[in-house]
Amino acid sequence: MTTGRLREKFTDNQDGLNKLHKRVQAIQVDPDSFDDPMRARNDLADAITEAREFSAPYGSPDHIDGVAGRYRQAAAIVDRAQGDVKKVAKEGLPAVWVGTAGAKASEVVGAASYSADQMAQKFEEAVPVLRALSEGIREAQSKHDFGVSALNAAASILNNGGLLMPADELRRAKTAVLDGVSYMSEAAGRAKAAGVEAQKALTKLASEARARKVTADGLTDADRLVLADAAAPGGPADLNEILTANELKRSSEFMDKMNAHDKAEFDRLLSAAKSPQERAYLMKALAAGHDVREIDRFAQQIHGRSPQWLSDRLTPVVIQSTESGTNYVNYQGAKWDQGPDGTCVASSTVNARAMIDPLYALRLTTGGRPGDPAYDNPTAFADRLKQEQNRVHAEGGGDPLPDGGMNPYGQQHVNDVEVGGHTGANYAERKLDNTAERQASLAEIERNVDDGVPVPVDVKGYSGKHAMMIVGHEGDRLQVYNPWGTTTWISEDDFVNNRMGYTTNGHYPTAYSVYLPK
Structure with a gap:
């Protein structure tokens, strides 16, 4: 099953069931609150009929478990093959040429060994993802069955009652209906959560199938x-x-x-x-x-x-690991940072472009004259970087320096031109006014970063506001470039729950805006 179909198949009924639950709660079954017991009985019967129209969560846990097992078998097969290829690579090969791009046989075998190792890892990583999906669907279907049983019990109470049911019987029926709808709503939510997590993980693994x-x-x-x-x-x-x-x-x-x-x-x-x-x-x-x-x-x-x-x-940013902590981004000891000026938007944008445009990076680091000591040195690099940051700041209509700052329109413009012009992306601002909006934005942020499209992020705190760039994603972690000349890995939970301060010495903990390709 493709990850796109996962979203379709695990679309939940939770909203509809939650609305039904509220309507059932409003049905009056106490003598002091109503004067028409027949109406209460009919309303409860209608609610049971409506609830039964919600289908059980889709999916076959046994089939998914079977797929997980086949992935594990495939991982073992590829792992054995990788060992054979690695042995060939170590024994050495003649420096013959293969392919129109001039790849040497030794390079091809080395790449094949590495790819086989990665393939085995990805197959193995898919196994717990599929197991979790299977268990989530199994739990969801079980909860749905509990809900159906509760609805059946409510229907039995209503069917066995007399023409004018006592209030206590109506209360029992209402409680059973509410229990049934609650179980079904929980089932839909569990199925959705399992599907979303599986889609996210499998999409990440699919994005790493690179040669294709x-x-x-x-x-x-x-x-x-x-x-x-x-x-x-x-x-x-x-x-x-x-x-x-x-x-x-x-x-x-x-x-x-x-x-x-x-x-x-x-x-x-x-x-x-x-x-x-x-x-x-x-x-x-x-x-x-x-x-x-x-x-x-x-x-x-x-x-x-x-x-x-x-x-x-x-390559301005080389990733050493995905562990927490701050790494400095520098060229021959000179940091890729904004210095004392308020050019955080421009500086983040310049670094992002250098990550995707090697000609631009070479011009910044060496002045286009690699090896010439008059141009290719830390001081000259720092001067060129500052000039470029100032140019982009002016391009975005930034406020006068040294205080600086740039409005959202200017930020979107410089990212469209400087970054989007070299990735094919056109950015649009997305507000992150609360935890739910930050959570909802994660999948799209990670998908773009996985594809190699940096995502600008704006943060705020007691020190004011600041602009940074999300440039990496691995598992449940995001790598953030801070134009103070550092990169920091944070967790998804940090991003969602106002702990972005890890990237800025605690100054700006809250992400309030990102810019995503339209």
């Missing part, structure tokens, strides 16, 4: 595998893939739209690249919307550089 998102004509399966799995060094590979899901899709679409000349030139650049990381950054540049002429110059600047060199200059 590379669809460009002319690339072999080996090319797709190596490109999708290329990661920046410095942290777990699965948290630092260079190409996001959205970039894999966009770069493939752009390749398919190229004319013959540009396609041949881009193929040449890919084939000449010296590492999977170098190829991945070329594809990332294409996904960001750069033409082949721009990418050609970029390719010359990064050609033959080590993966660590590329990561330092082209």
Whole structure:
């Protein structure tokens, strides 16, 4: 079952049952409150009829358990295969070329080993998700059955009563109806909760099936595998893939739209690249919307550089782990921060663009002259970063510096231009005025971040207001970039319940607004 169908199949009847419960509560069955016992009896009978029209929660727990078992078997099979592939990779292979993108056989086998390991992990991670879904549906169906039994008991009371039922019998019938509707409402809520949790987890796992998102004509399966799995060094590979899901899709679409000349030139650049990381950054540049002429110059600047060199200059945020705590974002010791000026919106936007546009990142870190000590140094980087932050601040119509600040219209505009212009997203503000709205926004925030689209978030507290950017998601945790030059992992519960202060030394605990693609 697809995750889209999960939402459809587990749509709940809870609202309708809750409304019915309120109507039953209003039925008067005490002698001091009514003068027509026949009406009370008929109203209760009608409520029973209406409640019986609500279907039991959909799903077969036994079937879902069977699927979970098959996933576990698949995980074991893939795990054994991964061991065989890993052995081949370790024994070494000749440096032959395969695929039009120039991936070496050793790179392909290494990527295959890594992908098999990831596949086994994802299959295994799906098992408890499916088990929880099965148990949730089983519990929901059991509660629904309790509700039906209570309704049947109420109907029996009404059917066995005389023409004019005593008040105590009407009270018994009403209590049974209320119990039945309550059980059915709880069942619907349990089914919905189980479906939502399963959909969220399975959508995340599906988003990580990355190689299938590379669809460009002319690339072999080996090319797709190596490109999708290329990661920046410095942290777990699965948290630092260079190409996001959205970039894999966009770069493939752009390749398919190229004319013959540009396609041949881009193929040449890919084939000449010296590492999977170098190829991945070329594809990332294409996904960001750069033409082949721009990418050609970029390719010359990064050609033959080590993966660590590329990561330092082209990937501002490398994720070390998903544990709580603050990590500093810097280039050669100079922080990616806003400094003393009130350019938090602009600074968050600049960092987000640098994460998705490697040409932009290279221009900021090296001035477009990598290796030239007059340009490629911490002080020069800090100066360029400040100038760029000021430019974006002015673009958004920000208030005079140093106090600064920017209104929602300006914030949306700079994110549309600077970030959305390179991801295909157009942002719209969504208010988060209460816990329920923050909870409701989580799934969409995480889906966009999983696809590689950063999500701006505004926070407030006793110190005023501040703008940051949600740039990562793993499990039930969100990674937040603070333009004070740090990244921090917080839990979903922190986001929902006004504990965003972990990212700002306690100054701004409440998320009150996010900007999501329309």
